[in-house]
Amino acid sequence: MRGVVDEVPALEARRLTLAWSGDEAPVVRGVSLHVGVGESVCLVGRSGCGKTTILHALSGLTRPRAGSVLLHGRDVTGVPGDVSYMLQKDLLLPSKRIIDNVCLPLVLSGESAGEARAKARPLFGRFGLEGCEDSWPSELSGGMRQRAAFLRTYLMGNDVLLLDEPFSALDAITRAEMRSWYCDMARELRLATLTITHDVDEAVGMAQRIYVLTGDPRAGVPSRVSAEVRVGRPEGVSFEEFALSHEFLACKREVLEALGA
Numbered sequence: 180m181r182g183v184v185d186e187v188p189a190l191e192a193r194r195l196t197l198a199w200s201g202d203e204a205p206v207v208r209g210v211s212l213h214v215g216v217g218e219s220v221c222l223v224g225r226s227g228c229g230k231t232t233i234l235h236a237l238s239g240l241t242r243p244r245a246g247s248v249l250l251h252g253r254d255v256t257g258v259p260g261d262v263s264y265m266l267q268k269d270l271l272l273p274s275k276r277i278i279d280n281v282c283l284p285l286v287l288s289g290e291s292a293g294e295a296r297a298k299a300r301p302l303f304g305r306f307g308l309e310g311c312e313d314s315w316p317s318e319l320s321g322g323m324r325q326r327a328a329f330l331r332t333y334l335m336g337n338d339v340l341l342l343d344e345p346f347s348a349l350d351a352i353t354r355a356e357m358r359s360w361y362c363d364m365a366r367e368l369r370l371a372t373l374t375i376t377h378d379v380d381e382a383v384g385m386a387q388r389i390y391v392l393t394g395d396p397r398a399g400v401p402s403r404v405s406a407e408v409r410v411g412r413p414e415g416v417s418f419e420e421f422a423l424s425h426e427f428l429a430c431k432r433e434v435l436e437a438l439g440a
């Protein structure tokens with residue numbers, strides 16, 4: 180079934196086979212997935228099964244051995260730059276104020292610092308960073324720094340975001356708040372998000388659909404998508420409330436079973 184909002188997915192992978200070198204067995208074989216406009220999807224799998232390898236191919240950093248990547252129906256296989264990719268660490272530059280950190284992608288793409296700041300400033304409120312424009316990264320909490328990293332990623336101007344364990348460096352309470360904030364913000368801004376995580380609770384908490392990746396590339400068994408689980412968190416139900424529901428537990432069980440846990 181297609182994404183919840185639009186017929187043509189924002190991001191689609193068709194039968195990707197990926198390997199790090201020509202003579203090695205593939206890390207993943209025949210992986211197909213899609214993320215609809217405004218949809219939040221998680222990819223879960225054990226450590227080493229190939230999640231990051233898939234994100235690299237989706238972002239165009241590497242070329243697949245076989246298969247293709249489409250953005251809004253356009254073939255972008257092996258072409259970087261059209262998808263934003265955010266890593267676990269916020270990677271803010273300590274010597275730049277927050278406003279200049281978040282403006283970096285705009286400045287690097289040729290805008291003047293003044294133009295970039297004018298574009299970024301109105302977004303500080305929406306990203307929960309009001310009043311932090313002139314702070315240094317070291318003055319912000321982990322959650323605030325992560326919000327700044329999201330704003331910087333958003334300012335790259337892409338509507339498809341790939342997130343690699345985005346909340347793993349945060350404490351449990353901040354992580355829960357950030358998940359909730361991110362999902363509201365992404366829905367409002369119609370961002371398509373693919374998040375990779377080991378954390379099944381996190382996946383069930385933030386995704387509308389979850390792909391489960393299984394295999395053991397280190398033992399020569401390429402990973403594949405072994406299940407697609409639909410998460411039915413009703414509109415208006417908070418994460419905390421949903422986490423106590425039967426639906427949450429049923430989804431979690433389905434994912435864990437598919438992982439073989």
Ligand SMILES: Nc1ncnc2c1ncn2[C@@H]1O[C@H](COP(=O)(O)OP(=O)(O)OP(=O)(O)O)[C@@H](O)[C@H]1O
Binds near residue numbers: 206224227231397
């Ligand atoms: N740059 C690389 N060159 C060669 N092999 C790599 C490279 N990066 C990863 N691999 C191998 O590819 C396989 C999949 O790694 P990958 O990092 O994609 O897994 P992962 O599911 O993201 O793991 P984790 O959850 O621990 O981050 C592993 O066997 C890993 O050793």
